[in-house]
Amino acid sequence: MLDYLILTVVALCFVVLVGIYAKNPKFPFRRFPPEDPQTPTLETLTERLNTAHAITKVLLTTARGIVIVTDQSLGVVHLSQQAATFFEVPSHEHFKTTLIEIVRDHRIHSQAESALLTKKPTYMELEYVNGASVLSVECLPITIDNNEIYGIAVAIEDLTELKHLETVRQEFLNNVSHEIRTPLASIKAMAETLASDSISDRSEQHDFLNRITNEVDHLTALIGEFRMLSNVESGSLPVTTRKVTLGSLVASTINRLQSYADTKNLKIIYEEESADLFVEIDPIRFQQILANLLENAIKFTEPTGSITITTNVTGNIANVSVVDTGIGIGSEHVTRIFERLYKVDSSRNSRGSGLGLAIAKHLVQTQGGHISVESRLGHGSAFQFSLPLL
Ligand code: ADP
Numbered sequence: 001m002l003d004y005l006i007l008t009v010v011a012l013c014f015v016v017l018v019g020i021y022a023k024n025p026k027f028p029f030r031r032f033p034p035e036d037p038q039t040p041t042l043e044t045l046t047e048r049l050n051t052a053h054a055i056t057k058v059l060l061t062t063a064r065g066i067v068i069v070t071d072q073s074l075g076v077v078h079l080s081q082q083a084a085t086f087f088e089v090p091s092h093e094h095f096k097t098t099l100i101e102i103v104r105d106h107r108i109h110s111q112a113e114s115a116l117l118t119k120k121p122t123y124m125e126l127e128y129v130n131g132a133s134v135l136s137v138e139c140l141p142i143t144i145d146n147n148e149i150y151g152i153a154v155a156i157e158d159l160t161e162l163k164h165l166e167t168v169r170q171e172f173l174n175n176v177s178h179e180i181r182t183p184l185a186s187i188k189a190m191a192e193t194l195a196s197d198s199i200s201d202r203s204e205q206h207d208f209l210n211r212i213t214n215e216v217d218h219l220t221a222l223i224g225e226f227r228m229l230s231n232v233e234s235g236s237l238p239v240t241t242r243k244v245t246l247g248s249l250v251a252s253t254i255n256r257l258q259s260y261a262d263t264k265n266l267k268i269i270y271e272e273e274s275a276d277l278f279v280e281i282d283p284i285r286f287q288q289i290l291a292n293l294l295e296n297a298i299k300f301t302e303p304t305g306s307i308t309i310t311t312n313v314t315g316n317i318a319n320v321s322v323v324d325t326g327i328g329i330g331s332e333h334v335t336r337i338f339e340r341l342y343k344v345d346s347s348r349n350s351r352g353s354g355l356g357l358a359i360a361k362h363l364v365q366t367q368g369g370h371i372s373v374e375s376r377l378g379h380g381s382a383f384q385f386s387l388p389l390l
Contacts, residue, residue, distance in 0.1 A: 115139035175341035301326030
């Protein structure tokens with residue numbers, strides 16, 4: 001029995017020793033701990049590298065930015081989906097390419113080189129492809145355990161839209177102050193003249209007072225339009241549809257502006273396709289949009305010209321066009337006239353606020369529609385909008 005017990009204990013010790021040896025072949029020739037835990041084996045290093053690769057790959061597939069990871073010779077190791085799209089690289093082709101082949105810009109390349117050299121992040125903003133885009137480029141050195149450089153992560157942000165918005169915002173503020181400052185300056189000048197008693201003639205005094213009233217009316221209208229635009233933009237303007245005919249809506253809008261057209265001896269023609277068709281539409285918003293376009297057409301058409309309004313319904317979409325034989329719009333302005341307060345230079349001093357088309361655009365868009373313009377300087381303009389019918 002004792003023999004059996006001793007045999008079992010010896011066998012158990014043997015099994016334990018074999019187990020320890022399998023884990024640490026140097027046992028018992030080295031003292032525990034067998035290795036410095038700071039010095040990973042080749043196996044753990046490969047494992048870590050594979051894990052890092054897998055994590056990077058997943059991160060870059062889901063990353064929403066433009067990211068390129070290179071090795072220390074600036075060969076591309078990983079590329080985010082957005083980077084492949086931005087630089088037009090087919091996703092299977094980025095292996096074995098270099099950074100310069102992907103970005104095709106020596107400034108980004110030399111920035112990455114300098115980050116490699118200094119082991120410090122670099123940042124710059126640059127205009128890419130002759131100013132077509134504005135990019136912010138950050139090159140971050142990737143170092144491994146012993147501060148040895150592995151490569152570079154190039155993180156790029158496309159700032160084009162942001163820069164454009166910044167410019168639009170700046171111009172908007174300039175235009176707002178211009179629109180408000182000009183009438184205020186003339187109100188002040190006229191009020192001071194009246195106060196100085198330098199005008200004794202009653203009719204001239206009346207004329208000054210009328211002009212002050214006009215300027216105040218203009219400012220009031222401007223503020224009204226700002227409120228209107230702000231309501232449409234914030235979506236707080238209700239859209240209430242009703243069954244009406246397009247013909248009746250167009251006719252009543254023409255009616256409202258007919259006397260203005262008459263002062264310039266302009267002919268308004270209405271081509272009534274689908275005019276009698278009943279449609280489910282918000283009549284107030286429809287007339288606001290059309291009146292804006294028609295008023296502009298009258299304002300920017302020389303006397304004896306003509307304006308043609310056409311309506312038709314295709315499927316469940318109502319299409320309206322307002323075509324004039326007026327002064328037209330230069331191609332450099334056409335893309336901007338729907339911006340808030342944007343006015344073509346030649347009409348900058350006109351009484352318009354530059355808000356009409358921005359309001360029209362938002363009114364169309366809140367109803368799920370689309371508005372556009374085609375124009376040739378000196379030949380006239382064609383505005384077109386379409387609204388989905390319920
Ligand atoms: P405004 O109150 O100045 O008319 P809009 O936003 O309605 O403001 O129009 C913006 C600018 O677009 C106008 O100042 C004008 O320069 C240009 N524009 C609009 N409609 C026409 C048109 N039918 N013909 C020529 N220019 C136009």
